[in-house]
Amino acid sequence: DAGVIQSPRHEVTEMGQEVTLRCKPISGHDYLFWYRQTMMRGLELLIYFNNNVPIDDSGMPEDRFSAKMPNASFSTLKIQPSEPRDSAVYFCASSQGPDRNSNQPQHFGDGTRLSIL
Amino acid sequence: QKEVEQNSGPLSVPEGAIASLNCTYSDRVSQSFFWYRQYSGKSPELIMSIYSNGDKEDGRFTAQLNKASQYVSLLIRDSQPSDSATYLCAVSIRGGFKTIFGAGTRLFVKA
Numbered sequence: 001d002a003g004v005i006q007s008p009r010h011e012v013t014e015m016g017q018e019v020t021l022r023c024k025p026i027s028g029h030d031y032l033f034w035y036r037q038t039m040m041r042g043l044e045l046l047i048y049f050n051n052n053v054p055i056d057d058s059g060m061p062e063d064r065f066s067a068k069m070p071n072a073s074f075s076t077l078k079i080q081p082s083e084p085r086d087s088a089v090y091f092c093a094s095s096q097g098p099d100r101n102s103n104q105p106q107h108f109g110d111g112t113r114l115s116i117l
Numbered sequence: 118q119k120e121v122e123q124n125s126g127p128l129s130v131p132e133g134a135i136a137s138l139n140c141t142y143s144d145r146v147s148q149s150f151f152w153y154r155q156y157s158g159k160s161p162e163l164i165m166s167i168y169s170n171g172d173k174e175d176g177r178f179t180a181q182l183n184k185a186s187q188y189v190s191l192l193i194r195d196s197q198p199s200d201s202a203t204y205l206c207a208v209s210i211r212g213g214f215k216t217i218f219g220a221g222t223r224l225f226v227k228a
Contacts, residue, residue, distance in 0.1 A: 042219075045215065050214070
């Protein structure tokens, strides 16, 4: 089975440019999560979707960040304009819905390593 | 207080020993608990899920959950150098689907 697929794997761009990260979740998974990982702050949840609807975006750092999920097999995370402090590894993860009030584990993509110069 | 706390380590154990990794969480309503392993430069990979008090064993790994003490641990028996990685504790908080990750514990297994 194909896992979570993210693209690009690496992105280097200049400050002020728009950055778009892409994610294809595992087929049949109802939940999709976007995380950011840095040495200083660890793995932070940015936003998550259930059945393509954003449920909690309280982790999105500021208005420069936006995420969409137009259909069950595709999501994007956009940063516009990008800043050097956005440099991090961005992970997308997906999971099935809860089973008898117990959450299912999340499966992570390989991540996008983003560097803003 | 952080919602999910782990000792950052590094924890160093000799090959063949038992490695014990600990995690505490602040939200009493939490119901779902996970341990992930992350090798340097790679993505987190699920090792264990645990939902009920007590122990859950899977091969060389045992997860232990104590909801009264808000404590979850991971034991790795017969540690191997290939177990050297960062181990992340994850907790679904407030009974919902939002999952908070601890900062991770770095484990080194010396050959």
